[in-house]
Amino acid sequence: MNPTLGHLLQQEIPLTWYLLLSAVLFCLGVLGFLIKRNLITVFMSIELMLNAVNLSFVTFAHQWHEVKGQIFVFFVMMVAAAEAAVGLAIIIAVFRARATLAVDRIDLMKL
Amino acid sequence: MHLILFIVFAGLCLTGAINLLLQTHPINSALSLIVVMTSLAVLYLLLGAEFLAAAQVIVYAGAIMVLFTFVVMLLNAGREERTLGSRVARILGFPAVTAILAVMATVILRSEDLGVAGLRDRITTTQDLSAVLFTKLLLPFEVTSVLILIAILGSVALARQGDGKTRVNIGRTAGK
Structure with missing residues (x-):
């Protein structure tokens, strides 16, 4: 084999980087949840947080050579699909009743 | 190779996530979230999770995000006004996010027994996954x-x- 190609294939990176990426993505999701003012975008930030957690699940599954971590991600995906369907239906219902998607104007249950 | 792929797709991932926060129109946010999810699928593949990479593209980038863009178009959602969030979000939220990130980064960086990931690692096949999923x-x-x-x-x-x-x-x- 070509020595440079072999070197490239053998290159390894620490799993810490994946976990840090996951942490940063999660925090960006929380930040989006706090600063976005559109109901749909707030919901997208929740999906971003779920994805960040999935990445750390896959990383730990790789670390311990365990299949169960990946199965957990599979279940999270299924629950996220169900959640997205119900959540978007609720958003459509809210839009019908209020004719707006701005979270500041949907505040009847707010303290 | 692994390093290059990781840097490219982690960069795409972070760019997409930051773009999601910066865009004011929901459709632009939805499209950048699709970028995030597709590059996460590549990262799953790098970690040897081939079934999850496929499922990520099909379920997340395919089904869920199509639902999102469909709802954005159906409701004809306009631009949102750019704010920094409510008062509670400013006072409690941002310090809390910074604290969470700091704590997580410290814990991750201080853990010593974490391994490495390379292109020659064992790949968890769909067979391995389904053997556990359909028995236990x-x-x-x-x-x-x-x-x-x-x-x-x-x-x-x-x-x-x-x-x-x-x-x-x-x-x-x-x-x-």
Whole structure:
């Protein structure tokens, strides 16, 4: 084999980087949840947080050579699909009743 | 090779996530979220999770995000006003996010027994995954299908055109 190609294939990176990426993505999701003012975008930030957690699940599954971590991600995906369907239906219902998607104007249950 | 792929797709991932926060139109946010999810699928593949990479593209980037863009177009959502969030978010939220990130980064960086990932690692095949899923975890799997069924029924019941009262309400708001 070509020595440079072999070197490239053998290159390894620490799993810490994946976990840090996951942490940063999660925090960006929380930040989006706090600063976005559109109901749909707030919901997208929740999906971003779920994805960040999935990445750390896959990383730990790789670390311990365990299949169960990946199965957990599979279940999270299924629950996220169900959640997205119900959540978007609720958003459509809210839009019908209020004719707006701005979270500041949907505040009847707010303290 | 692994390093290059990781840097490219982690960079795409972070760019997409930051773009999601910066865009004011929901459709742009939805498209950048699709970028995030697709590059996460590549990262799953780098970690040897081939089934999850495929499922990520099909379920997340395919099904869920199509649903999102469809709802954005259906509701004809306009631009949002750019704010920094409510007062509670500014006072409690941002320090809390910074604290969470700091704590997580410290814990991750201080853990010593974490391994490495390379292109020659063992790949978890779909066969390995399904062997566990359909023997040890058969009941949770079947319960998930019931959950999906309930979600379908619930979303149809919620999104269906309501009774006459709501329709009058819509007419009034449109007339304003």
